Amino acid sequence: MQAEDYNIANEFVMREPYFEEVIDEMDVDEDPATTFGKLILLADDSTVPQQISVNDELEQESGSELENDAENSDINLSLHQTTGYKAYGPDNIRMFLQLMQEEGHSVAKHAKTCFIPRSTAYEILKQWNESDGTVIPIGCLKKPSKIGGAKRANNCKITAQQTEFLAELVDKNPCITIDMAREELCSSFEGFSISQSGLRKHMVEKIRLSLKDSHVYTMERDAKRTLDLRFNVITAWKAAGVDFQTNCVFMDEAGFNAHQIRSKAWSVKGTPAIVSVPTQKGVNLSIIGCISPFGTINFSKVEPLKPADVAKIEKEFPLPASKKRKAKSDDTKKEKPKKGTTAYHVVTFVRNVMDVLDRHNKHGFYIVMDNCRIHHSHYVVDAIESRGYKPLFMPPYSPFLNPIEECWSKIKKHIKRNPLSTLDTLTPRIKAACETITTEDCNGWIRHSETYWDKCLNKESKLV
Structure with missing residues (x-):
């Protein structure tokens, strides 16, 4: 069967908006670790020493007077034949000060001659001058830095x-x-x-921690009752022969509004990231959707009910005898239509879903829904079972078991890429985003949801 046969996102059922807030799943940071290889030590400078007499150096640089002083001091500098940084000791410092006194050349030149870093040489000379020239510095001591006035x-x-x-x-x-x-x-x-x-x-x-966008996670999701319910539900599904990839379709609702933008934005350093959105957030739009292993089945917009629809709903969905209202009187006020998604909206949508499945010879499939109260309405259950299909309810606090949750995530990311302008409206953007869902997407989300079955049987916690 071709996925295009199920892509009928343009068949919108006009019903009332749904204002449930849906928490987007954040992208998981990937570990950017890179292996650069092992550095090979080409030469061990501790095993290749070379004694260089200061006398030979001074004959070329200083003259006979400095040479005699060096002979009396009998200084031999132990230097290493390596490139880059060379360790220096008290003998190097003493020779540096002697050269500065006798020759008076630049600090950089004498520092290079004595194999002392130039910045260190300036610090040594400063210490020498501050001590009135009576104390030989022991080296460049690192001063304690201060942050905010404190050490x-x-x-x-x-x-x-x-x-x-x-x-x-x-x-x-x-x-x-x-x-x-x-x-x-x-x-x-x-x-x-x-x-x-x-x-x-x-x-x-060392601990390999990283700072990410936080996710709201209610404590009830890891309660013992919730873990036991997940175990019982998955066990019952396996016993009944439920297979997400062969005999199930997945239905759910999601809310949208005009202020949905990305949680991160670019800006110049030191300036806030400001994104312009419409002045009014507007009324939330509710979309009911259904996907399957064969592609998308339907996405429908829910619009507000009109007062004229109340009588029609009461006739098609009569209240039980225990909940019937009293006879109308002059003082009785007319009941206002209920807000949000109701059982009437769900029944109307699920009938359209079953019509599509019948046309493609998918009779008897499981219709997977979350644990929302309106899904448990006897009107919804009767409408499904009367057509030969079977309702399948997920355990509470377990959205990861419904593949369509990831479908909503992709749709919302598509909408958030570009904020709405004054010339743009939300409904066409939602429709265009729904049309980006592919059969490969659906199968990937379904396989990912199935990976949680064993985790539920093991009663694992922190499942997201």
């Missing part, structure tokens, strides 16, 4: 125990800040100190 903390090496403490801290409070984590760590381990940047680097590189 920077000396980073201590984080132990395995402290790393485990940090991991547990993040598990308990994923929204914890670096500053809060640092305070907890330093207060729990006496004498330990670390900077915020050092702690952040350890959390990212």
